[in-house]
Amino acid sequence: MADLMKVTIDGITVEVAPGTSILNAARQIGGDIVPPAMCYYSKLEGSGGKCRTCIVKVSKGSEKDPRPMPKLVASCRTTVMDGMEVQNITSPEVLEARSGVVEMLLINHPLDCPVCDQAGECDLQNLGYEHGLQKTRYEFERRTFDRIDIGDKIQLHMNRCILCYRCVFTADQITNKRVHGILNRGDHSEISTYIQTAVDNDFSGNVIDVCPVGALTDKTFRFKNRVWFTKPVDAHRNCDHEKCNGQVTLWYKGADVLRVTARKDQFGEVESFICNTCRFEKKATSDWNIEQPTHIPDTSVIASNHYETFKPLPVIMENLALQKANQVELEKTSKF
Amino acid sequence: MGRKLLLEHINVPGINTLEVYRQKGGYRAVEKALKTLTPDEVVEEVKKSGLRGRGGAGFPTGMKWSFLAKPEGVARYLVCNADESEPGTFKDRYLMTYIPHALIEGMIVSSFALGANTSYIYVRGEMMPQIRILEKAIAEAKAAGFLGKNILGSGYDLELYVQSGGGAYICGEETALLESLEGKRGNPRIKPPFPAIAGLYGCPTVVNNVESIAAVVPIINDGGDEYAKVGIGRSTGTKLISASGNLVKPGVYEIELGLPVEEFIYSDEYCGGIANGKRLKATVAGGSSVPILPANLTLKYANGEPRLMSYESLAEGGFATGTMMGSGGFIAFDEDQCIVRNTWNFSRFYHHESCGQCSPCREGTGWLEKVLHRLEFGHGKMSDIDLLVDVSKKIEGNTICPLGDAAAWPVASAIRHFRDEFEWHVKEPSKSQTSNYGLANYANPIEKKEEEVKQDNS
Amino acid sequence: MLKVEETQPVEFSSALIASFDEIVKRYPAGKQKSALLPILHLVQAEFGWTSAPAMDKVAAYLNIEPIEVYEVASFYTMYFLQPKGKYVLEVCRTGPCCLVGAEKIMDHIEQNLGVKEGEVTADGLFSWRGVECLAACGFGPVLQIGPEYTFYENLTPQSVDTLIDDLRKK
Numbered sequence: 020m021a022d023l024m025k026v027t028i029d030g031i032t033v034e035v036a037p038g039t040s041i042l043n044a045a046r047q048i049g050g051d052i053v054p055p056a057m058c059y060y061s062k063l064e065g066s067g068g069k070c071r072t073c074i075v076k077v078s079k080g081s082e083k084d085p086r087p088m089p090k091l092v093a094s095c096r097t098t099v100m101d102g103m104e105v106q107n108i109t110s111p112e113v114l115e116a117r118s119g120v121v122e123m124l125l126i127n128h129p130l131d132c133p134v135c136d137q138a139g140e141c142d143l144q145n146l147g148y149e150h151g152l153q154k155t156r157y158e159f160e161r162r163t164f165d166r167i168d169i170g171d172k173i174q175l176h177m178n179r180c181i182l183c184y185r186c187v188f189t190a191d192q193i194t195n196k197r198v199h200g201i202l203n204r205g206d207h208s209e210i211s212t213y214i215q216t217a218v219d220n221d222f223s224g225n226v227i228d229v230c231p232v233g234a235l236t237d238k239t240f241r242f243k244n245r246v247w248f249t250k251p252v253d254a255h256r257n258c259d260h261e262k263c264n265g266q267v268t269l270w271y272k273g274a275d276v277l278r279v280t281a282r283k284d285q286f287g288e289v290e291s292f293i294c295n296t297c298r299f300e301k302k303a304t305s306d307w308n309i310e311q312p313t314h315i316p317d318t319s320v321i322a323s324n325h326y327e328t329f330k331p332l333p334v335i336m337e338n339l340a341l342q343k344a345n346q347v348e349l350e351k352t353s354k355f
Numbered sequence: 356m357g358r359k360l361l362l363e364h365i366n367v368p369g370i371n372t373l374e375v376y377r378q379k380g381g382y383r384a385v386e387k388a389l390k391t392l393t394p395d396e397v398v399e400e401v402k403k404s405g406l407r408g409r410g411g412a413g414f415p416t417g418m419k420w421s422f423l424a425k426p427e428g429v430a431r432y433l434v435c436n437a438d439e440s441e442p443g444t445f446k447d448r449y450l451m452t453y454i455p456h457a458l459i460e461g462m463i464v465s466s467f468a469l470g471a472n473t474s475y476i477y478v479r480g481e482m483m484p485q486i487r488i489l490e491k492a493i494a495e496a497k498a499a500g501f502l503g504k505n506i507l508g509s510g511y512d513l514e515l516y517v518q519s520g521g522g523a524y525i526c527g528e529e530t531a532l533l534e535s536l537e538g539k540r541g542n543p544r545i546k547p548p549f550p551a552i553a554g555l556y557g558c559p560t561v562v563n564n565v566e567s568i569a570a571v572v573p574i575i576n577d578g579g580d581e582y583a584k585v586g587i588g589r590s591t592g593t594k595l596i597s598a599s600g601n602l603v604k605p606g607v608y609e610i611e612l613g614l615p616v617e618e619f620i621y622s623d624e625y626c627g628g629i630a631n632g633k634r635l636k637a638t639v640a641g642g643s644s645v646p647i648l649p650a651n652l653t654l655k656y657a658n659g660e661p662r663l664m665s666y667e668s669l670a671e672g673g674f675a676t677g678t679m680m681g682s683g684g685f686i687a688f689d690e691d692q693c694i695v696r697n698t699w700n701f702s703r704f705y706h707h708e709s710c711g712q713c714s715p716c717r718e719g720t721g722w723l724e725k726v727l728h729r730l731e732f733g734h735g736k737m738s739d740i741d742l743l744v745d746v747s748k749k750i751e752g753n754t755i756c757p758l759g760d761a762a763a764w765p766v767a768s769a770i771r772h773f774r775d776e777f778e779w780h781v782k783e784p785s786k787s788q789t790s791n792y793g794l795a796n797y798a799n800p801i802e803k804k805e806e807e808v809k810q811d812n813s
Numbered sequence: 814m815l816k817v818e819e820t821q822p823v824e825f826s827s828a829l830i831a832s833f834d835e836i837v838k839r840y841p842a843g844k845q846k847s848a849l850l851p852i853l854h855l856v857q858a859e860f861g862w863t864s865a866p867a868m869d870k871v872a873a874y875l876n877i878e879p880i881e882v883y884e885v886a887s888f889y890t891m892y893f894l895q896p897k898g899k900y901v902l903e904v905c906r907t908g909p910c911c912l913v914g915a916e917k918i919m920d921h922i923e924q925n926l927g928v929k930e931g932e933v934t935a936d937g938l939f940s941w942r943g944v945e946c947l948a949a950c951g952f953g954p955v956l957q958i959g960p961e962y963t964f965y966e967n968l969t970p971q972s973v974d975t976l977i978d979d980l981r982k983k
Binding site for chain 2: 839841844846847848849850851853854875877881884885886888889890891892906907908909911912913944945946947948949950951952953957959960961962963964
Binding site for chain 1: 545706708710715718719725754
C-alpha cells in the first residue's frame with residue numbers, strides 16, 4: 020500500500036490513502052468540520068463538484084509546494100496532498116462563500132416545506148437553518164416548471180430540484196436503462212423524460228433516496244405523515260433480486276409501515292441500494308425481519324421524542340419541585 | 356505601419372485557395388517542421404517565441420504544450436477552439452473566412468509537435484459558411500499531400516476534421532468544448548484532471564485558439580526568437596484585435612503588441628476615431644468578460660502614463676483601474692451609450708449562456724440580470740447597486756469554470772467606474788427612460804490622488 | 814411535456830444515412846456519439862426542425878439512449894424543438910450589435926413580418942428571434958438564416974426589407 024498522506028483540516032490532522040478527497044478525509048475525522056455535500060455521493064461515480072456547498076480553503080497546498088490554492092475549492096473533488104492544510108469552519112471566507120451558495124440555492128426554491136414530504140430529512144432545509152439568512156434578498160418571482168408525471172411510484176417536483184445530478188448518475192449506474200436526464204440549460208435546466216414516460220425499472224426507486232431535497236419523493240408515502248412522527252426501524256428480508264440485499268429501514272406509524280427506504284449512513288448516503296419490490300410492495304411487518312430501532316443522530320428532528328435520552332431543561336435542574344414532578348423521566352437519564 | 360505576421364496577404368485575391376496561399380509562401384512551415392525539425396524542436400521554438408494563448412486566458416502556448424502527457428500507446432489530440440463567441444470578438448471568423456490555410460497549416464505543424472495523428476477544429480455551429488470553407492481547404496491540403504498518410508515523406512500521418520458546435524458560448528471553455536466534441540451537453544468538467552492529462556476521450560489533449568495555432572506558422576518560418584522580438588516585454592508578437600462599437604472603422608486589425616491604446620482608437624491606420632464625430636465614453640478592451648473602463652482610464656493609467664495594447668499594460672492597475680487583454684475584443688462606447696443598459700445586456704448574455712451545472716452561476720447570473728433589468732427600466736432602488744456588487748462577489752471564484760467570473764466582472768467593474776450613472780437611473784427613473792446620462796466626467800483627465808490600495812483579492 | 818401520440822413518425826433517406834456514415838468515420842471506434850451534434854444539424858436541415866421521433870432515430874443510429882439525444886438537443890440553441898418558419902431570421906442582440914442599432918432592426922423585423930419573436934408567419938415562411946453574439950460585432954447589426962447560416966451584415970431597415978422581399982419571391 021502506498022504511503023499515507025497527512026492532511027490537516029481545521030487544525031485536526033488525519034492520515035489518508037492517496038487519492039482521497041478533502042471531503043472524505045474530513046469524513047474520516049467526523050464531526051462539525053465535515054463540509055456539507057449536496058451533490059457529491061460517494062457511491063456514484065462522477066458525482067460532485069456542482070453544488071459548491073462543500074467549498075473549503077486550502078491554506079497550504081502540500082509539503083512540497085506550500086503555496087495556498089488561489090481559490091476556494093470543492094472539497095469533494097479535490098484530492099489531498101501530503102502536508103496539505105485545509106480550513107473549513109475556521110475560515111470566515113469559507114463560511115461567507117458557503118452562505119452565498121445556500122442563498123443561491125434558495126432564491127428559486129419554493130420553500131414549501133410545510134407541504135413537502137422531504138421536510139425533516141432534507142439536506143437543503145438543514146443547510147438553510149445552518150447557513151441561510153433569515154430573510155431573502157430576492158424580490159422576483161420564483162422559477163416554476165410545468166408538472167411532469169414520471170409514473171405511479173415516484174413524484175417529481177421540479178420546482179424543488181437543485182440539479183445535483185445524483186438521480187441521473189443513479190439511473191446511469193444503478194439501473195439498467197436511463198430514461199430521464201437534464202434537459203435545457205442554465206436556470207431552465209430540468210429533470211425530465213422529454214417524452215411522457217414512466218421512470219420504471221427494478222432499481223428506479225433509489226432516485227428517491229439519493230435526492231437531497233424533495234424533488235423526488237415516494238408516491239406511496241405521499242402526504243401520509245411527517246417523517247418526525249414516524250419511527251424508523253432497521254429490518255431485512257430475503258429478497259430474490261440478485262442486486263438487492265433486502266436491508267432496509269421501515270418507517271412506522273403505530274403498527275403500519277408507511278414507507279420503506281434504503282438504510283442511510285451518518286452522512287445521509289444509502290448503505291446499499293434496494294429494489295423496487297422491497298421499497299414499494301412490502302409494506303407489512305410480516306414481510307420483514309425486524310432488527311432494531313434505526314440510529315438517528317440527535318441533531319435530527321426525527322430523533323425528537325423517540326430514542327435519544329431525555330434531556331431535562333435547565334430550569335428543571337435548578338428547581339427541586341420540578342425535579343420531583345419529573346422524577347421518573349429523570350431516572351431514565353441517569354440510567355444511560 | 357506595424358508588422359503583419361498573420362494577415363500580411365489578407366488582401367491578395369484568391370488567398371483563400373491553396374494555390375495562391377502557396378505562392379505567397381504558404382506551407383513553408385509544414386515543410387520546415389516535418390523535414391528539418393523534431394516535434395520537440397517545434398515545441399521549443401514555440402516556447403522561445405513567448406506566444407501566449409490568444410483565446411482569452413493568455414497562458415503561454417509553449418508551456419501548455421510541454422504539459423501534455425505522453426504515455427506509451429495512448430492517442431494524443433490537438434483540438435482547435437474555433438467556438439468564438441465572446442461578445443466583441445470576431446477575429447477567428449475573419450481569419451477562417453479569408454485565409455483558412457493559415458489555420459490548416461498551423462494545425463499540421465502543431466499536431467506534428469504534439470504527436471497527434473487526429474486533430475479536430477471545433478467551430479461554432481453558427482459558422483456554417485466557415486465550416487464549408489475549412490472543409491474545402493482541408494480537401495485541398497490533403498490533395499496536395501499536406502494531410503493524410505506519410506506527409507511529405509516524413510512518415511508522419513495526420514487526419515484533420517472540422518466539428519460543428521450546436522450553439523453554446525460555454526463550449527469556448529476548453530473542457531466544455533471537449534464534452535461537446537464527445538457529443539454531450541457542454542458542461543465544463545471539474546478540474547483536475549486537466550486536458551493535458553485526460554482530455555478528449557480521456558486521452559491527453561491540447562486545446563488552442565485559432566489565432567494561437569495560426570501564429571505557430573510565422574514562429575516556425577522565422578524562428579521563435581524572431582517572433583519574440585515583435586511586441587513588448589512578455590507580450591510578444593502580433594495580436595488580432597476585433598474592434599467594434601461606435602468606431603469610424605470597426606473591423607479586425609493585426610497590431611504589434613505594445614501599440615498605444617490611443618493610437619489604436621484614433622489613428623487612421625486603425626479604428627479612425629469615434630463614429631459620427633462623437634466622443635469616447637468607455638471601452639471594453641478584451642471581450643465582454645473583462646472589466647469595462649471609462650475613457651480616461653482606457654487611454655491612460657491612473658498615474659497618467661499612456662496605456663498600451665499588451666497583456667501587462669491593459670491589466671495595469673488591477674481591477675481597481677485596469678482591465679485585461681482577454682480575447683482582444685475591443686468594444687468602444689460613444690457618449691450617448693448607456694452603461695446600465697449595456698451591463699444589463701451583457702448580464703442577459705451570461706444568464707442565457709450559463710450551462711446551469713453549478714449553483715452560484717446558474718442562480719446568480721439570473722439574479723444579476725433581473726436586478727439590472729429593473730434598474731435600466733426605471734424600477735430600481737438605491738440598494739440594488741450594492742446588492743449587485745454583493746451577488747457578483749458571491750459568484751466570482753466560486754464556480755466550476757470561468758463563466759462565473761466572466762459574468763461577475765462586467766457588473767462589478769461597471770458599478771466601480773460608473774456608479775453615478777447607476778444612481779442616476781434610480782434618482783431619475785422617468786428621465787432615464789428618455790434621455791442619456793451622457794459623457795459626464797468619464798473622459799476628464801484623471802486627478803492625481805493618493806495611491807489607491809488594491810482592494811480586490813484577485 | 815410531449816405525449817407519444819402527438820409525435821409524427823419520420824423516415825431517414827438512404828442519402829441522409831450515408832451522410833451520417835461519413836461523419837461517424839471521423840472518430841475512433843466506439844466514439845460514434847461524437848457525431849451527435851453534426852448529425853442533428855443534418856436532420857434539422859432536412860426536416861426544418863428537430864422532432865422527437867427524428868431524435869429517437871438518431872439515438873438508434875448512434876446506439877445511444879434517446880434521452881442522451883434530448884439532453885443534447887435541448888442544451889444547444891441551434892436545434893429547434895418546435896416547428897419554425899421556412900426562414901428563421903436570427904438577429905444578434907448582444908452588446909456590440911446593440912451599440913449600432915440591433916434593437917431597432919429587431920423592432921423593424923417584427924413590424925415587417927407582423928409576428929412576435931418565436932412565432933411563425935401565417936404563410937409558414939418566416940420566424941425571427943434574437944440570438945446571442947454571432948461573432949461579427951464589427952459588422953453589426955447582423956442576422957443569419959439557416960440551414961446554411963447565410964450571413965447578412967451592416968443591416969439597415971431598408972436592407973432587411975429587401976432581404977425579406979427577396980426571400981418571399983424565392
